[in-house]
Amino acid sequence: DIVMTQGALPNPVPSGESVSITCRSSKSLLYSDGKTYLNWYLQRPGQSPQLLIYWMSTRASGVSDRFSGSGSGTDFTLKISGVEAEDVGVYYCQQGLEFPDTFGAGTKLELK
Amino acid sequence: QVQLKETGPDLVQLTQTLSITCTVSGFSLTTYNVHWVRQPPGKGLEWMGAMWNGGGTDYNSAFKSRLSISRDTSKSQVFLKMNSLQTDDTAKYFCASRTGRGYFDYWGQGVMVTVSS
Numbered sequence: 066d067i068v069m070t071q072g073a074l075p076n077p078v079p080s081g082e083s084v085s086i087t088c089r090s091s092k093s094l095l096y097s098d099g100k101t102y103l104n105w106y107l108q109r110p111g112q113s114p115q116l117l118i119y120w121m122s123t124r125a126s127g128v129s130d131r132f133s134g135s136g137s138g139t140d141f142t143l144k145i146s147g148v149e150a151e152d153v154g155v156y157y158c159q160q161g162l163e164f165p166d167t168f169g170a171g172t173k174l175e176l177k
Numbered sequence: 178q179v180q181l182k183e184t185g186p187d188l189v190q191l192t193q194t195l196s197i198t199c200t201v202s203g204f205s206l207t208t209y210n211v212h213w214v215r216q217p218p219g220k221g222l223e224w225m226g227a228m229w230n231g232g233g234t235d236y237n238s239a240f241k242s243r244l245s246i247s248r249d250t251s252k253s254q255v256f257l258k259m260n261s262l263q264t265d266d267t268a269k270y271f272c273a274s275r276t277g278r279g280y281f282d283y284w285g286q287g288v289m290v291t292v293s294s
Contacts, residue, residue, distance in 0.1 A: 102279040113271060113287055114222065119280040157222060161279020165237040166212075166224040 067092045067160050071169035077177035078148055086143045086172045088158035093138035094121075102162040105134055105143045108171075109154040117156075118143060150176055179203035181211070181272050181285035189262050191294045199255040199272030199285060206230065206248055210275040211255045213246065215268040216287070223268075227275070228255045262292045 072087035086105075094102045101121040106114040116125040118134035121141060131146045145152055155171040185197035199211060206228070213225040226236040226246050234246045245258045255272060269289045273281035 100278075104280040106281075113284040114273075114281070115284070116280055116282050119277065119282075125282065159222070159280070164235055165239070166279075168222040168224070170221045 066165055067094075067163065067167050069158055069160055069167050069169035071156075071158060071172045074172055074174055076173065076175040078174060079177045080149065081147050083144065083146045084148055084174070086145075086156050086158075086174075088136075088141040088143070088169050090139050090141075090160055092162075094160050094162045095138040096162060101136070101138065102160055103134075103136065103141050104159045104161060105132075106157045106159065107152070107154050108157065109151075112154075114157060145174075148174065148176060152176075179274060179283045181274060181283055183270060183272055183285045183288040185270070185288045185290060187289065188291050188293055189266075191262065191264065191292060193262055194258060194260040195262055195266070195270075195290060197257045197270055197272075197288055197290075199257070201253045201255070201272075201274070204274065204276070206250045206253060206255065211248075212273050212275055212281060213257050214271045214273055214281070214284075216271070217265070217268040225257070225270075264292050264294065266290070267292045 068091040070089045103121045105118040108114045122134045133144045155173050157171050158169040180202045182200050189195050210229050212227045228246050248255045269287040271287040272285045274283040
Protein backbone atom coordinates (compact mmCIF):
# COMPACT_ATOMS: atom_id res chain seq x y z
CA ASP A 66 0.00 0.00 0.00
CA ILE A 67 1.12 3.59 -0.60
CA VAL A 68 2.10 5.26 2.69
CA MET A 69 1.18 8.92 3.16
CA THR A 70 3.18 10.92 5.71
CA GLN A 71 2.06 14.35 6.87
CA GLY A 72 3.98 17.07 8.69
CA ALA A 73 2.88 18.98 11.76
CA LEU A 74 2.06 22.66 12.25
CA PRO A 75 3.53 24.92 14.96
CA ASN A 76 0.21 25.30 16.76
CA PRO A 77 -1.39 27.55 17.73
CA VAL A 78 -1.15 29.71 14.62
CA PRO A 79 -1.97 33.44 14.75
CA SER A 80 -5.01 34.47 12.77
CA GLY A 81 -4.04 35.96 9.41
CA GLU A 82 -0.77 34.07 9.17
CA SER A 83 -0.04 31.86 6.16
CA VAL A 84 0.78 28.21 6.77
CA SER A 85 1.92 25.25 4.71
CA ILE A 86 1.04 21.62 5.40
CA THR A 87 3.28 18.97 3.92
CA CYS A 88 2.50 15.46 2.72
CA ARG A 89 4.81 12.85 1.28
CA SER A 90 3.89 9.64 -0.53
CA SER A 91 5.95 6.43 -0.64
CA LYS A 92 5.37 6.19 -4.39
CA SER A 93 5.01 8.76 -7.14
CA LEU A 94 1.38 9.78 -7.61
CA LEU A 95 1.98 11.10 -11.12
CA TYR A 96 0.03 9.00 -13.59
CA SER A 97 0.54 8.56 -17.32
CA ASP A 98 -2.42 10.85 -18.01
CA GLY A 99 -0.41 13.76 -16.61
CA LYS A 100 -2.48 14.08 -13.46
CA THR A 101 -1.10 13.70 -9.95
CA TYR A 102 -3.61 11.84 -7.80
CA LEU A 103 -3.15 13.65 -4.51
CA ASN A 104 -6.11 15.21 -2.75
CA TRP A 105 -6.59 17.37 0.36
CA TYR A 106 -9.48 17.42 2.82
CA LEU A 107 -10.42 19.47 5.86
CA GLN A 108 -12.33 17.87 8.70
CA ARG A 109 -13.72 20.54 10.99
CA PRO A 110 -14.51 19.48 14.57
CA GLY A 111 -17.55 17.21 14.63
CA GLN A 112 -17.98 17.29 10.86
CA SER A 113 -17.34 15.06 7.88
CA PRO A 114 -14.27 15.59 5.74
CA GLN A 115 -14.64 18.23 3.04
CA LEU A 116 -12.74 18.08 -0.27
CA LEU A 117 -10.48 21.11 -0.69
CA ILE A 118 -8.03 20.25 -3.47
CA TYR A 119 -7.96 17.39 -5.96
CA TRP A 120 -5.35 16.26 -8.49
CA MET A 121 -2.74 18.10 -6.43
CA SER A 122 -3.67 21.64 -7.38
CA THR A 123 -7.32 21.93 -8.49
CA ARG A 124 -9.58 23.66 -5.99
CA ALA A 125 -12.90 21.96 -5.39
CA SER A 126 -16.10 23.85 -6.09
CA GLY A 127 -16.81 26.58 -3.56
CA VAL A 128 -13.40 26.37 -1.86
CA SER A 129 -11.76 29.69 -1.00
CA ASP A 130 -8.81 30.78 -3.13
CA ARG A 131 -6.85 31.11 0.13
CA PHE A 132 -6.23 27.37 -0.30
CA SER A 133 -3.70 26.24 -2.87
CA GLY A 134 -2.00 22.94 -3.58
CA SER A 135 1.35 22.22 -5.17
CA GLY A 136 4.05 19.60 -5.32
CA SER A 137 5.97 17.01 -7.28
CA GLY A 138 5.29 13.30 -7.71
CA THR A 139 5.95 12.43 -4.07
CA ASP A 140 6.13 15.68 -2.09
CA PHE A 141 3.13 17.91 -1.70
CA THR A 142 2.11 21.13 0.02
CA LEU A 143 -1.21 22.65 0.95
CA LYS A 144 -0.88 26.37 1.56
CA ILE A 145 -3.43 28.41 3.46
CA SER A 146 -2.96 32.13 2.88
CA GLY A 147 -4.19 34.04 5.91
CA VAL A 148 -5.73 31.50 8.26
CA GLU A 149 -9.20 32.26 9.58
CA ALA A 150 -11.28 30.79 12.38
CA GLU A 151 -13.22 28.59 9.94
CA ASP A 152 -9.96 26.88 8.88
CA VAL A 153 -9.55 25.16 12.24
CA GLY A 154 -9.63 21.39 12.08
CA VAL A 155 -7.62 18.45 10.81
CA TYR A 156 -6.23 18.36 7.28
CA TYR A 157 -5.76 15.05 5.49
CA CYS A 158 -3.96 14.21 2.29
CA GLN A 159 -5.14 11.17 0.33
CA GLN A 160 -3.77 9.32 -2.66
CA GLY A 161 -6.23 8.17 -5.31
CA LEU A 162 -3.72 6.59 -7.67
CA GLU A 163 -4.15 2.96 -6.71
CA PHE A 164 -6.16 0.77 -4.37
CA PRO A 165 -6.41 0.78 -1.51
CA ASP A 166 -6.83 4.55 -1.27
CA THR A 167 -4.74 5.72 1.65
CA PHE A 168 -4.79 8.83 3.81
CA GLY A 169 -2.18 10.64 5.83
CA ALA A 170 -2.56 10.63 9.61
CA GLY A 171 -3.79 14.23 9.56
CA THR A 172 -2.40 17.64 10.47
CA LYS A 173 -4.19 19.63 13.11
CA LEU A 174 -4.58 23.40 12.76
CA GLU A 175 -5.31 25.41 15.88
CA LEU A 176 -5.78 29.16 15.97
CA LYS A 177 -4.25 31.49 18.51
CA GLN B 178 -27.87 18.83 -4.84
CA VAL B 179 -25.80 15.75 -4.02
CA GLN B 180 -26.46 14.27 -0.60
CA LEU B 181 -25.52 11.03 1.12
CA LYS B 182 -26.91 9.78 4.40
CA GLU B 183 -25.84 6.76 6.42
CA THR B 184 -28.24 4.89 8.66
CA GLY B 185 -27.32 2.06 10.95
CA PRO B 186 -27.08 0.86 14.54
CA ASP B 187 -25.31 2.75 17.33
CA LEU B 188 -24.27 -0.47 19.02
CA VAL B 189 -23.27 -3.89 17.74
CA GLN B 190 -22.31 -6.88 19.86
CA LEU B 191 -18.89 -8.45 19.63
CA THR B 192 -18.58 -11.01 16.79
CA GLN B 193 -21.89 -9.91 15.30
CA THR B 194 -22.58 -8.38 11.88
CA LEU B 195 -22.74 -4.66 11.09
CA SER B 196 -25.19 -3.41 8.47
CA ILE B 197 -25.22 0.20 7.31
CA THR B 198 -27.24 1.79 4.52
CA CYS B 199 -26.13 4.80 2.49
CA THR B 200 -29.01 6.58 0.77
CA VAL B 201 -28.00 9.02 -1.94
CA SER B 202 -29.82 11.82 -3.72
CA GLY B 203 -28.88 14.22 -6.46
CA PHE B 204 -27.21 11.57 -8.59
CA SER B 205 -27.74 8.05 -9.86
CA LEU B 206 -25.76 5.06 -8.58
CA THR B 207 -25.38 4.01 -12.20
CA THR B 208 -23.50 7.26 -12.95
CA TYR B 209 -21.21 7.80 -9.98
CA ASN B 210 -19.39 5.60 -7.51
CA VAL B 211 -19.92 5.31 -3.75
CA HIS B 212 -17.18 4.41 -1.31
CA TRP B 213 -17.04 3.54 2.36
CA VAL B 214 -14.50 5.13 4.71
CA ARG B 215 -14.26 4.70 8.46
CA GLN B 216 -12.67 6.68 11.29
CA PRO B 217 -12.01 5.26 14.77
CA PRO B 218 -12.52 7.79 17.59
CA GLY B 219 -9.73 10.36 17.58
CA LYS B 220 -7.95 8.68 14.68
CA GLY B 221 -7.54 9.02 10.93
CA LEU B 222 -9.45 7.85 7.88
CA GLU B 223 -9.40 4.35 6.43
CA TRP B 224 -10.77 3.42 3.02
CA MET B 225 -12.86 0.28 3.19
CA GLY B 226 -14.29 -0.38 -0.25
CA ALA B 227 -16.21 0.83 -3.26
CA MET B 228 -19.38 0.24 -5.22
CA TRP B 229 -18.72 1.20 -8.82
CA ASN B 230 -21.34 2.71 -11.08
CA GLY B 231 -21.29 -0.43 -13.20
CA GLY B 232 -22.16 -2.58 -10.21
CA GLY B 233 -18.70 -3.98 -9.47
CA THR B 234 -16.99 -3.73 -6.11
CA ASP B 235 -13.51 -3.33 -4.68
CA TYR B 236 -12.42 -3.99 -1.12
CA ASN B 237 -9.51 -3.11 1.10
CA SER B 238 -7.70 -6.38 1.72
CA ALA B 239 -7.32 -5.30 5.37
CA PHE B 240 -10.90 -6.43 5.83
CA LYS B 241 -10.25 -9.76 4.11
CA SER B 242 -13.52 -11.56 3.55
CA ARG B 243 -15.42 -9.83 6.36
CA LEU B 244 -16.73 -7.01 4.19
CA SER B 245 -19.49 -6.97 1.58
CA ILE B 246 -20.88 -3.99 -0.37
CA SER B 247 -24.03 -4.14 -2.45
CA ARG B 248 -26.67 -1.77 -3.81
CA ASP B 249 -30.28 -1.28 -4.78
CA THR B 250 -30.30 1.22 -7.63
CA SER B 251 -34.08 1.58 -7.58
CA LYS B 252 -33.86 2.89 -4.01
CA SER B 253 -30.57 4.79 -4.52
CA GLN B 254 -29.05 2.83 -1.67
CA VAL B 255 -25.66 1.26 -1.09
CA PHE B 256 -25.22 -1.30 1.68
CA LEU B 257 -22.22 -2.16 3.81
CA LYS B 258 -22.11 -5.45 5.71
CA MET B 259 -19.20 -6.51 7.84
CA ASN B 260 -19.15 -9.62 9.99
CA SER B 261 -17.13 -10.88 12.96
CA LEU B 262 -16.96 -7.43 14.52
CA GLN B 263 -14.26 -6.72 17.09
CA THR B 264 -13.82 -3.81 19.49
CA ASP B 265 -11.35 -2.14 17.13
CA ASP B 266 -14.15 -1.88 14.56
CA THR B 267 -15.64 0.84 16.76
CA ALA B 268 -15.63 3.84 14.43
CA LYS B 269 -17.64 6.40 12.54
CA TYR B 270 -18.55 4.96 9.16
CA PHE B 271 -18.91 7.32 6.20
CA CYS B 272 -20.13 6.84 2.67
CA ALA B 273 -18.72 9.21 0.09
CA SER B 274 -19.24 9.77 -3.61
CA ARG B 275 -16.57 9.72 -6.26
CA THR B 276 -17.59 11.61 -9.35
CA GLY B 277 -14.08 12.14 -10.68
CA ARG B 278 -11.07 9.90 -10.61
CA GLY B 279 -9.40 9.43 -7.26
CA TYR B 280 -11.14 11.86 -4.94
CA PHE B 281 -14.17 11.89 -2.64
CA ASP B 282 -16.24 14.94 -3.38
CA TYR B 283 -19.34 14.48 -1.22
CA TRP B 284 -19.58 12.80 2.18
CA GLY B 285 -22.41 11.69 4.40
CA GLN B 286 -22.52 12.81 8.01
CA GLY B 287 -21.40 9.37 9.14
CA VAL B 288 -22.79 6.91 11.63
CA MET B 289 -20.95 6.17 14.86
CA VAL B 290 -20.91 2.47 15.65
CA THR B 291 -19.68 1.05 18.94
CA VAL B 292 -18.81 -2.64 19.22
CA SER B 293 -19.65 -3.83 22.68
CA SER B 294 -18.65 -6.96 24.52
